[in-house]
Amino acid sequence: MTARAGHAVEHRLSAFGTTVFAEMSELAARTRSVNLGQGFPDTDGPAEIVEAAVRALCDGRGNQYPPGAGVPELREAVAEHQRRWYGLTYDPDTEVLVTAGATEAIAATLLALVRPGDEVIALEPYYDSYAACIELAGGTRVPVTLRPHGGEFRLDLDELRDAVTERTRLLLINTPHNPTGTVLTRAELATIAELAVERDLLVVMDEVYEHLVFGGVHVPAATLSGMRERTVSIGSAGKTFSFTGWKVGWVTARPELVAAVRSAKQYLTYVSSGPFQYAVAEALRLPDDYFTSFREDLRGKRNLLVSGLESVGFEVYAPAGTYFATVDIRPLGESDGVAFCRSLPHRAGVVAIPNQVFYDVPERGAPFVRFAFCKQISVLEEAIARLGGAKFLA
Secondary structure, three states: OOOOOOOOOOOOOOOOOOOHHHHHHHHHHHHOOEEOOOOOOOOOOOHHHHHHHHHHHHOOOOOOOOOOOOOHHHHHHHHHHHHHHHOOOOOOOOOEEEEOHHHHHHHHHHHHHOOOOOEEEEEEOOOHHHHHHHHHHOOEEEEEEOEEEOOEEEOOHHHHHHHOOOOEEEEEEEOOOOOOOOOOOHHHHHHHHHHHHHHOOEEEEEOOOOOOEOOOOOOOHHHOOOOOOOEEEEEEHHHHHOOHHHOOEEEEOOHHHHHHHHHHHOOOOOOOOHHHHHHHHHHHOOOHHHHHHHHHHHHHHHHHHHHHHHHHOOEEEOOOEOOEEEEEOHHHOOOOHHHHHHHHHHHHOEEOEEHHHHOOOHHHHOOEEEEEOOOOHHHHHHHHHHHHOOOOOO
16 A cells, blocks of 8 residues: 555655664754864865876766766776775775765665674764665674773674674774774774674774874774784775865775675765765875875864863863864863754854764763864864853753
């Protein structure tokens, strides 16, 4: 029986509703608030990369369907990037796949590799598409929660081990971690690698913030013993080059895993971002100075926002990576992050994201709120001034 007009339509993702990012960005526009919610920069990336995209458009490169795996220039550049930064060697023809951003890479990977009934362990709080993609794949999400400890969020490795069962298929690891800013250490990743090898698990590494590490270093799981053959690594141009709207991401893995992911990807977007692929190939070959200056610019903005949020009275968890800072709102006399974020635009003219929407058990994340600092200095200063002038319960 078909649904009639005006009747509610139940579907597989009914429980997920509209993303919190859409809700908060709409609220920011409606209230003319400073939007420190959704994680996109308010300035463009390098001008020479914009020019490269324009050249590709004008030269007719990528204006029609690009190759399904991605243009050769970008696949070669991704392989060079992995070798240049991590000493990892990938065949650009069989071990690299270009996707419509990291979001499609995650979706295609989970759809390809997760079987109905498989358990997928994800670090909680997690990027919201993880939950939806696991659901679409027919898997069961098993959260392992990063918990506040000593001014940061840390992974309990014993809890991770205990979460693995006979039904566990895959570990979904995000480092540097959104939204907490945690960067997993080499020792933590080595333990994860030992567990994956011992239990014969696949590992999906979401590494989109790989070049935004302020404390420690980024260690790709694929560099660790026994992990090259079982790891799907996911990267993206959006966060590193400040072109989030271009939606250019990639997957690197052994040929059999890439082929499996491509089998799902071809029925999602098929191909995307043709001219931008050529531009991103040039971006990945920028000199080290670009990556250093980009990181240091964000470090300064991080420090500015963290200091400002502390001055307002929040307890702030200074991130070791990404461009998000998580705060605890309880020192301000608040305890419900969703209610706090919905009222904040009206009280202070600032938008943030409630972390509890990234938890399976919302109460675990209820007092935590995320602010983005990938904005201009003047915007961050305005947000801090507005927050400082707001009246909170405490």
